[in-house]
Every structure is written in C-alpha cells, then in structure tokens.
Amino acid sequence: MSPTLLSISDLTVTTQKHGKTCKLVDGLSLDITSRRVLALVGASGSGKSLSCAACLDVLPAGVKRQAGQVKLDGTGINFAALRGRIVSSIMQNPRSAFNPVMTMKAHARETLKALGLARDTGNVGILAAFRDVGLDEPERILNLHPFEMSGGMLQRVMIAMALLGDPPFLFADEPTTDLDLVVQKHILDLLESVVARRGMGILLVTHDMGVVARLADDVAVIDAGKIVEKAPVQQIFERPSHRVTRNLVAAHLSLYGQEVA
Amino acid sequence: MSLLSAQNVSHGYRSFSLLGRSRYHPVLGDVSMEIGRGETLALLGRSGCGKSTLARLLIGLETPMHGDIRFERKPLNNLSQADRLALRCAVQMVFQDSISAVNPRKTVGEIVAEPLRHLTDMTVAQQSQRVVELLESVELSAEDAEKRPATMSGGQLQRVCIARALAPKPALVILDEAVSNLDLLLQIQTLDLLRGLQEKSGLSFLFITHDLRLVERFCSRVMVMDGGRIVEEVAVRGEVRLEHPASKQLQDAILPAWPRGCAKPDLAGDDVRQPMIANV
Numbered sequence: 001m002s003p004t005l006l007s008i009s010d011l012t013v014t015t016q017k018h019g020k021t022c023k024l025v026d027g028l029s030l031d032i033t034s035r036r037v038l039a040l041v042g043a044s045g046s047g048k049s050l051s052c053a054a055c056l057d058v059l060p061a062g063v064k065r066q067a068g069q070v071k072l073d074g075t076g077i078n079f080a081a082l083r084g085r086i087v088s089s090i091m092q093n094p095r096s097a098f099n100p101v102m103t104m105k106a107h108a109r110e111t112l113k114a115l116g117l118a119r120d121t122g123n124v125g126i127l128a129a130f131r132d133v134g135l136d137e138p139e140r141i142l143n144l145h146p147f148e149m150s151g152g153m154l155q156r157v158m159i160a161m162a163l164l165g166d167p168p169f170l171f172a173d174e175p176t177t178d179l180d181l182v183v184q185k186h187i188l189d190l191l192e193s194v195v196a197r198r199g200m201g202i203l204l205v206t207h208d209m210g211v212v213a214r215l216a217d218d219v220a221v222i223d224a225g226k227i228v229e230k231a232p233v234q235q236i237f238e239r240p241s242h243r244v245t246r247n248l249v250a251a252h253l254s255l256y257g258q259e260v261a
Numbered sequence: 262m263s264l265l266s267a268q269n270v271s272h273g274y275r276s277f278s279l280l281g282r283s284r285y286h287p288v289l290g291d292v293s294m295e296i297g298r299g300e301t302l303a304l305l306g307r308s309g310c311g312k313s314t315l316a317r318l319l320i321g322l323e324t325p326m327h328g329d330i331r332f333e334r335k336p337l338n339n340l341s342q343a344d345r346l347a348l349r350c351a352v353q354m355v356f357q358d359s360i361s362a363v364n365p366r367k368t369v370g371e372i373v374a375e376p377l378r379h380l381t382d383m384t385v386a387q388q389s390q391r392v393v394e395l396l397e398s399v400e401l402s403a404e405d406a407e408k409r410p411a412t413m414s415g416g417q418l419q420r421v422c423i424a425r426a427l428a429p430k431p432a433l434v435i436l437d438e439a440v441s442n443l444d445l446l447l448q449i450q451t452l453d454l455l456r457g458l459q460e461k462s463g464l465s466f467l468f469i470t471h472d473l474r475l476v477e478r479f480c481s482r483v484m485v486m487d488g489g490r491i492v493e494e495v496a497v498r499g500e501v502r503l504e505h506p507a508s509k510q511l512q513d514a515i516l517p518a519w520p521r522g523c524a525k526p527d528l529a530g531d532d533v534r535q536p537m538i539a540n541v
Contacts, residue, residue: 248446255518
C-alpha cells in the first residue's frame with residue numbers, strides 16, 4: 001500500500017553570512033496528505049523553494065540543513081531516500097531543467113535507469129505517461145531536443161517524467177510561473193487530474209493566489225522562513241488572519257476589483 | 262496626435278547554418294497600429310505571437326521587411342541625424358528580465374546615467390543630480406546610486422530599469438512583459454508607480470503582456486495579437502469583453518478570484534476602475 005501522509009517537521013536551513021549564521025528557513029513543519037494539494041505561499045525570497053530543496057536534499061552549495069525530520073506515515077525516513085522514489089518534483093523553469101543536447105528520449109531513459117525500471121516495460125510507461133499529460137504524439141516528441149519545443153510542452157514532459165516512477169507525492173515549485181495564461185490553465189488542469197486519478201499528494205509552491213484559488217485544498221503562508229498561517233483555502237481567502245496573508249489576498253483580489261473581507 | 266505608428270508592417274526571420282539557410286518564417290503579417298500621446302495601450306497575446314518582435318520594430322532595433330514604422334509621421338528608416346536622436350530620447354524600453362538588462366559591474370548610478378551620457382549634453386554634475394531625481398521618482402533613495410545590481414532584489418532592479426528608461430524624458434515607454442517576473446504584490450506596486458508617473462508627466466505606455474487582469478487595471482486601450490496579426494482592438498472601461506476566439510481563450514484562462522466553495526462577497530462598483538492598492 002502506498003503511503004498517505006508525508007510530514008516534515010522542524011526544518012531549519014541556514015547559511016553563513018559575514019561569519020554569522022543566518023536562518024533562511026526557520027522551524028518549518030508541513031503535512032502533505034495524498035489526494036490533497038497543499039500550497040506553500042509567500043513573497044519572493046521568503047524561503048519557499050529552499051524548503052522544497054531541503055526536503056529533497058538538493059540544497060545549493062553553502063546552504064545547510066541544520067535540523068529537521070521527515071516521517072512517512074509516522075515512520076522516520078532519510079531525506080535523501082525521498083527524492084525520485086517517494087517525492088518527485090517539477091521545477092519552475094522547464095527550459096533550464098533539460099539538457100540542451102539530449103533528446104526527450106535520452107532524458108526519459110535516464111529517468112528509467114534511475115528508477116531501476118526495465119527498458120521495455122519502461123518504454124511502455126513513457127508512452128503512457130506522455131499521453132497522460134496531453135502530449136498526443138509521444139513517438140515524435142521523444143525525438144525532439146529542448147530547443148525544438150515550447151515552454152508548455154517542456155513543462156508537460158517534465159510532469160510526465162515526474163509521474164514515471166508513480167511516486168505518491170509531488171513537489172511542484174512554481175510550475176506555471178514562466179508560462180502564458182493559456183498554457184498555465186492546461187498545466188493546472190493536468191495537475192488536478194493527476195491528484196484525482198492517481199491519488200497523489202501535491203506540495204504546490206507559488207506566489208500567485210490565483211493558482212492557489214484554482215488548485216489548492218490547504219494553504220501554508222511563509223514569511224521570512226517561518227510559517228505564519230496554516231488553514232484550509234476557503235478560510236485563507238474569506239478570513240485571513242495574519243498581516244502577510246491579508247496582503248497577499250488583498251493584492252490578488254484587487255486585480256479583480258474586489259476587496260478582502 | 263500619433264506619436265509612433267506602424268503601417269502594414271510584415272516581418273519574419275530566417276536562420277542560417279552550415280547546411281544553408283532555412284525557410285522564411287513569417288512572424289508579423291500586415292500589422293497597422295498607432296500610439297497617441299498620454300495613452301496606455303496594451304498589446305495582449307500568447308507567447309510566441311509576435312508581440313516582442315513588434316516592439317523591437319517600433320523602437321527601431323530591427324527594420325521591418327515590408328511596411329513603415331513612423332515616428333511623428335516620419336518614416337523610421339529615413340530619419341535625419343537630429344530626428345534619430347529625438348527618437349532615441351522619445352521612445353524607451355523596459356525588458357522582462359531586469360537582471361540581464363543591466364551591467365553587473367556598473368553601479369546603479371552609472372546604469373541610470375547611461376542614456377544621459379549618450380543622448381544629452383548634461384555635465385557630470387547635472388547628470389548625477391538627475392540620477393538622484395530619477396531614483397526618487399521610482400521610490401528608491403539617493404544612496405542606492407552607489408549599490409551594484411547584485412545587491413538589489415528583482416523588484417528594486419526593475420525600478421532601476423524604469424528609472425533608466427525615464428532618464429531622457431521619453432514620450433513613450435515600451436514595457437515588454439516588464440512586470441511578469443515579479444511577484445503579484447510587486448507587480449501591482451510597480452504598475453501603481455508607473456501610473457503615478459504618467460499622471461505627473463503625461464507619458465504614454467505600450468504595455469506588452471499576456472495577463473488580461475493587468476490590462477483591465479492599467480490600460481486605456483487593448484490590442485489582441487494572434488499569429489502575428491492584430492485580431493481585435495477595444496477601449497478598456499472596467500471589465501473587458503473580448504470577442505475573437507484567440508482573445509476568448511486568453512480571457513477563459515484567467516484564474517478564479519476565489520477558491521471553490523467560497524462565499525463570494527457582493528461585488529461593489531464593478532465597472533468603476535479602482536486605484537490599485539497594494540498594502541491594505
């Protein structure tokens with residue numbers, strides 16, 4: 001049976017600045033449940049992406065995970081063991097996430113190899129995953145290089161690769177930020193159907209409250225590395241309690257000519 | 262009066278490699294448009310529809326294959342030296358990626374003063390005084406002139422780029438997805454700032470975007486582009502209703518204001534455009 005609860009607790013990420021230790025993420029705790037989308041929201045530079053990277057053990061050089069545990073259905077697990085097997089991830093800029101001299105086929109093979117899947121069953125999986133994300137001619141697309149594809153297509157391929165190992169959880173770090181609105185809509189529809197059909201749990205990192213309104217079930221608001229408010233999405237929009245949350249919701253609603261309650 | 266106009270402009274690209282040249286790839290087809298003084302015109306379209314190419318043609322970075330770009334009714338490819346200088350002063354541009362739009366080795370003061378050095382005959386003292394004025398007009402401080410781009414945030418750096426564009430007192434600023442990289446709060450603050458500057462100095466904006474929500478808040482007229490052609494043009498008053506299928510697609514893609522199952526409050530004064538308030 002696949003796990004249904006991924007809990008991260010007391011995650012603290014630090015860096016050294018002028019000889020002093022500086023906390024970038026401070027005691028962050030999150031519970032990601034299968035079949036639900038948890039949105040991690042905050043302004044740029046608030047530590048959203050670093051929290052994701054720390055969970056997957058892929059922090060940039062000079063940045064250290066000082067503390068933190070992760071539990072899968074209540075059992076402790078190593079951070080490094082999450083990546084790719086239990087949590088797969090999709091990143092913000094699809095263009096820089098692919099190797100420019102490799103075809104999509106080579107990328108997919110690499111993923112299969114990392115997952116330890118056999119070549120022929122893997123190939124069937126690739127074609128199915130590509131169709132699953134709405135890429136209609138997988139055979140043709142497998143032979144393309146990244147520069148021959150649009151940002152939206154690349155993002156779909158990235159999601160397809162993330163689904164290959166059929167992991168129970170997905171981290172989506174600003175999955176639609178650089179895409180145009182029409183493509184954004186398609187990607188969000190796609191993520192919604194992934195939750196519904198595969199029963200995945202998604203951690204959605206974003207600064208766009210429109211994306212949150214469209215997709216999220218629960219929201220955690222982060223400011224300067226700390227979670228300042230955690231609530232179901234309706235409560236965040238109807239009755240935001242923290243100042244940071246109010247500002248985010250107010251800015252979002254002002255685009256629609258509305259005001260926060 | 263028309264400040265800058267395009268008449269039946271067509272443009273395209275061809276790539277060249279060791280294997281010879283590729284087929285001509287048309288990007289713009291028969292585009293005609295004009296921007297008047299003091300207006301904010303939105304150019305709306307999906308990525309890859311030719312918005313940025315049109316901007317590059319309008320500012321004279323490239324010459325169209327067919328058709329004319331006219332600056333104050335004079336064709337761009339045939340300007341006198343003096344008119345060319347006037348064009349360079351009058352039309353400025355702000356790009357999407359502020360980090361790659363500035364020289365990381367220069368200070369903010371030098372970056373903002375660059376158009377002054379090239380386009381005006383100000384003395385160094387006058388230049389530095391103008392730099393301080395400009396930084397203050399975009400809500401940065403005079404001390405920021407000493408900083409280098411790497412020490413500033415994305416939102417601050419985009420304001421530096423806006424200050425640089427305003428330096429030669431332009432009549433038109435082209436904003437090519439100038440706020441797309443910023444987070445929502447910063448987008449709204451930046452647009453507020455631009456609107457304030459417009460009220461003070463009566464300058465025009467060409468606002469290139471794919472986000473219809475921002476168009477409704479910021480612009481007076483919108484042109485929708487699809488496949489290199491302008492397919493629709495309407496005046497903006499409150500909520501925009503677009504007709505063309507390509508525009509409809511963009512309109513439908515707008516994200517919901519409220520999550521599902523939310524008690525939506527009554528919308529008051531829906532068709533009055535309210536000032537953008539970022540910090541409540």
